Amino acid sequence: MNNSILVVVIASGVAYGTPLLFAALGELLAERSGVLNLGVEGMMLVGAVMGFWAVQRIGGPGRTALFLAVAVAALAGALVALLFAFIVITLRANQIVSGLALTIFAGAAGLSSYLGNDLGLADAPAEHQFEPVDPFGLADVPILGPILFGQTWLVYLSWALVVVIALYLARTRPGLNVRAVGESPQTADAMGISVAAYRYAHVLAGGALAGVGGACFTLALTPQWVDGITGGAGWIAIALVIFSFWRPELCLVGAYFFGAFQALPFTLQARGVTIAPELFQALPYLMTVIVLVIVSSGIAKRRLGAPGALGLPFVREER
Amino acid sequence: MFEAAFTAPGALTQSLIGATPLVFVGLAAAAAFRMNLFNIGGEGQLYFGAIGSSAAGLLLAGQSTTVLIAAMMAAGMAAGAAWALIPGFLRAYLSTNEIITSLMLNYVAGLILTYLIFDSHSYWRDTTSASAAVFPVGKALPDAANWPTLGSSVVLPFGFLVGIGAAALLWALYSRTRFGFEVQVMSDSPRAARYSGMRTRRKILAVMALSGALAGLGGASQVGDFLHTLDADPKGLRAYGYGYTGIVVAALARYNPFAVVLVAFLLGGLQNAGSALQGPDFPSGLVGVMEGMILFTTLGGELLIRYRVRLQRKRSETVSPATGAAR
Numbered sequence: 001m002n003n004s005i006l007v008v009v010i011a012s013g014v015a016y017g018t019p020l021l022f023a024a025l026g027e028l029l030a031e032r033s034g035v036l037n038l039g040v041e042g043m044m045l046v047g048a049v050m051g052f053w054a055v056q057r058i059g060g061p062g063r064t065a066l067f068l069a070v071a072v073a074a075l076a077g078a079l080v081a082l083l084f085a086f087i088v089i090t091l092r093a094n095q096i097v098s099g100l101a102l103t104i105f106a107g108a109a110g111l112s113s114y115l116g117n118d119l120g121l122a123d124a125p126a127e128h129q130f131e132p133v134d135p136f137g138l139a140d141v142p143i144l145g146p147i148l149f150g151q152t153w154l155v156y157l158s159w160a161l162v163v164v165i166a167l168y169l170a171r172t173r174p175g176l177n178v179r180a181v182g183e184s185p186q187t188a189d190a191m192g193i194s195v196a197a198y199r200y201a202h203v204l205a206g207g208a209l210a211g212v213g214g215a216c217f218t219l220a221l222t223p224q225w226v227d228g229i230t231g232g233a234g235w236i237a238i239a240l241v242i243f244s245f246w247r248p249e250l251c252l253v254g255a256y257f258f259g260a261f262q263a264l265p266f267t268l269q270a271r272g273v274t275i276a277p278e279l280f281q282a283l284p285y286l287m288t289v290i291v292l293v294i295v296s297s298g299i300a301k302r303r304l305g306a307p308g309a310l311g312l313p314f315v316r317e318e319r
Numbered sequence: 320m321f322e323a324a325f326t327a328p329g330a331l332t333q334s335l336i337g338a339t340p341l342v343f344v345g346l347a348a349a350a351a352f353r354m355n356l357f358n359i360g361g362e363g364q365l366y367f368g369a370i371g372s373s374a375a376g377l378l379l380a381g382q383s384t385t386v387l388i389a390a391m392m393a394a395g396m397a398a399g400a401a402w403a404l405i406p407g408f409l410r411a412y413l414s415t416n417e418i419i420t421s422l423m424l425n426y427v428a429g430l431i432l433t434y435l436i437f438d439s440h441s442y443w444r445d446t447t448s449a450s451a452a453v454f455p456v457g458k459a460l461p462d463a464a465n466w467p468t469l470g471s472s473v474v475l476p477f478g479f480l481v482g483i484g485a486a487a488l489l490w491a492l493y494s495r496t497r498f499g500f501e502v503q504v505m506s507d508s509p510r511a512a513r514y515s516g517m518r519t520r521r522k523i524l525a526v527m528a529l530s531g532a533l534a535g536l537g538g539a540s541q542v543g544d545f546l547h548t549l550d551a552d553p554k555g556l557r558a559y560g561y562g563y564t565g566i567v568v569a570a571l572a573r574y575n576p577f578a579v580v581l582v583a584f585l586l587g588g589l590q591n592a593g594s595a596l597q598g599p600d601f602p603s604g605l606v607g608v609m610e611g612m613i614l615f616t617t618l619g620g621e622l623l624i625r626y627r628v629r630l631q632r633k634r635s636e637t638v639s640p641a642t643g644a645a646r
Contacts, residue, residue: 038422083615093618096357096418097570100563101618105611114604227604232426239423276438278430285423289409296415306416 009260009267011147014155017259019044019216019230021158023237024244024251025165026077026209031241032169033202034182034309036095039084039102040210041234043077045112047211050076052218052225053119055128062128070154070215077211078204080106085203089196092313108228116225126223130154152220154212159252161209166248178202182307185314195314213237239288245295246306258284330591332474338587339544340365342482343537344565345572345579346489351530352566353493353574355506358527360406360421361534362562363428364399368538370432371398373443373457373549376464376542387464391539392481399535400528402428407527411520417527425562436549443549457549466543478540482583485533486576493576502526534562567614586610 023040030037037043051073058065084102087093104110116122130152141149169175180188181198189195217229236258243258244250261284265277295306344361351358372395379390405424409415435441437455445458466477493499505512505519512519542549568586572578593606 036418087615087619091619091621093621094570096359097566098615098618100359100566101570101611101614104560104563104567104607105615107607110604110607110611112604114608117604235422235426239419242419276434278434278438282427282430285426289415289420289423292419293409293413293415296413311418 005267005271007147009264010256011150012263012267013256013260014147014151015221015259016263017255017257018152018155018158019213019221019233020237020240020258021162021251021255022154022213022216023210023234024240024255025158025161025248026206026213027237027241028206028244028246028248028251029165029178029202029209030206031310032182032246032307033178033199034185034307034312034314035085035088035199035203036099036311037081037084037102037203037206038096038099038238039080039106039234040206040237041230041232042103042106042110042112043080043207043210044214044217044230044234044237045108045110045228046080046106046115047073047077047214048218048229049112049116049119049121049214049225051211051215052121052126053115055126055219056121056124066128066130066153066219069219070212073211073215073219074208075211077214078208080111081203081207081210084207085200088313089199089203092315095311095313103234113227116227121225122227124224126219128219129223130220154216154220162248162252169248174198179307182309185309185312189314189316199314210234210237236284239284242295242306243284243288243291245291330595333595334584334588334591335474335479336476336545336587337591338584339476339478339482340537340541340559340561341564341568341583341587342479342486342580343540344534344561345568345583346482346485346576347530347534347537348566348569349572349574349576349579350489350493350533351526352569353506354502354522354526356407356410356523356526356530357418358403358406358421358530359418359566360403360424360428360531360562361537361565362560363421363425364402364531364534365538365541365562366428366432367402367531368395368399368535369542369546369549370435370443370538371395371535372539373460373542376460377442377458380461380464382463384463384465384467387461388466388477388543391464391543392536395535395539395542396532397535399538400532403527403531403534404524407524407531410527411523432549445548460542460547464543465547466540468544476540476544478537478544481536481540483580485536486580489533490576498522498525534565537561537565564610567610571614571617 023044027037027040051069054069054072055065058068080102083105084098087098088095106112132150132152135156136149167175169179177188177193178198180191181193181195185195188198213233214230217233218225222229240251240254240258244254261280264280265275268275269277344365347361347364348358372391375390375394376387379387382390402424403421406415406417406420409420410417435443436457440446443457445456468477469475469480493502501512501517501522504515505517505522509519564586568579568582571586572582589609590606593609
């Protein structure tokens with residue numbers, strides 16, 4: 001039963017969806033504070049390359065090295081995001097152009113490729129990689145076993161993160177402030193909340209999570225480094241934030257949904273079914289467009305729509 | 320670096336070849352961004368331009384070069400415009416944000432391109448020749464469909480000339496016609512435009528179609544000038560991300576059509592120098608890093624310009640990219 005196609009697809013959807021989930025949660029935090037960062041792909045790639053570098057250089061037992069590598073990836077992602085934050089928050093440049101500039105700067109054929117080549121990371125398998133662990137010994141339970149308990153620590157970490165972020169946004173004072181900053185920075189400013197500080201913090205957190213998302217590739221999914229290893233996952237993550245109506249808990253569902261679509265062609269191929277993989281790969285993008293149309297229609301906009309000030313720089317003297 | 324980009328033998332030609340697609344996608348982005356329509360779909364529209372123009376080239380095999388070139392340009396523009404009208408329509412009638420929709424459609428267009436060559440027996444795919452049995456490729460266009468080149472020591476691609484012409488037309492359209500004036504008003508003050516009875520929806524559709532047509536023309540130029548087939552190889556047409564670089568070009572040029580040509584030429588030179596100098600001392604990623612840094616400096620510098628604007632009204636538009644590329 002645990003080898004049935006549905007279970008295999010969902011289990012691999014969880015694995016492939018995890019980098020998307022990390023990156024999308026990060027982008028969600030940034031967007032909730034009113035900053036649209038289109039540089040996710042670039043930040044993921046820098047995280048991927050630095051995480052891989054760390055695991056190659058840090059000695060010691062595998063698990064310590066791996067978790068340190070994840071921390072390095074997060075730090076690298078946050079550093080790249082800092083550059084973006086300075087440009088769009090302090091210098092108030094156009095967020096769209098700056099985000100694309102960030103992807104060109106950091107992405108494939110940019111900083112990540114430079115670092116990878118300069119540090120000599122190509123063509124080497126990873127020293128350590130995240131293996132599936134089974135903390136409760138339940139991986140053999142029918143159906144739910146492989147999906148819920150046959151996963152890596154990164155997957156379990158992402159679940160914890162969903163809960164933390166959902167509670168943070170809904171139940172804490174700073175979470176409420178972030179939402180105020182994203183919906184109406186003027187109001188937030190009048191309340192004495194520092195718009196710039198909140199935006200910096202959440203863009204940096206977004207960069208860190210994107211870095212971890214990138215490291216999911218080089219440390220777990222395909223444990224090696226090649227230029228452009230994330231293959232457009234950063235763009236899917238941006239789509240995912242919209243697809244999930246800017247809610248962390250829906251992000252989780254959406255990530256596995258999109259992950260399953262990426263994994264499905266491989267699974268089908270392994271079983272001798274040949275369907276053009278492009279059909280499945282195009283579905284996440286098409287569904288995002290459809291969701292976006294729904295979100296922007298009148299009634300849904302109020303309950304499900306984007307943060308009111310998304311993409312707009314905040315200038316105190318402007319009214 | 321300057322030497323490798325412009326003065327070494329054959330380097331100028333290579334830089335012009337690299338600049339040609341950037342002119343078109345830069346103009347495409349500039350045309351849309353002028354109206355605050357953030358069409359990031361230049362990449363997908365360029366693919367569709369390539370699909371449309373190669374179909375025209377294959378269909379009209381046997382015709383004269385003039386007919387073929389005209390047909391390929393028209394088909395490329397039509398296909399690019401059609402693809403751009405999807406986000407345009409959604410924006411105009413359903414007020415859906417065009418940034419994300421046009422971005423998502425880039426990937427769909429890339430997958431369609433792959434599907435046409437790799438996973439189907441479409442009209443574009445070569446199914447007869449021996450090499451095509453080993454690795455899927457597109458059908459080769461007839462020789463008459465090769466766009467001419469000009470010059471002998473420095474070879475100027477025909478597409479680059481078309482690009483300069485398109486820049487001049489775009490400039491005239493935006494600064495000398497009623498259409499351009501209305502676009503300007505709508506970007507500066509949408510509310511004023513509505514009060515004075517301008518038709519915003521139609522204008523959104525028109526500008527998106529124009530932008531898509533320009534990007535599609537870039538795709539046609541890729542097919543006609545250089546590739547002579549529909550190229551779906553992940554290391555070919557899809558590898559460069561011309562559409563995204565085009566937005567950088569447009570932003571550096573501050574959406575001025577003539578500056579777009581100049582910036583495209585400089586960035587083409589930068590990319591050419593990057594691939595010419597590539598080696599142990601000059602890893603491949605450096606070009607992207609430099610491009611990104613030039614753009615960041617320009618974007619960041621805009622704040623300073625904005626706040627000093629009373630002291631210096633007229634500012635030179637291309638100073639920072641020029642100094643940046645010469646570095």
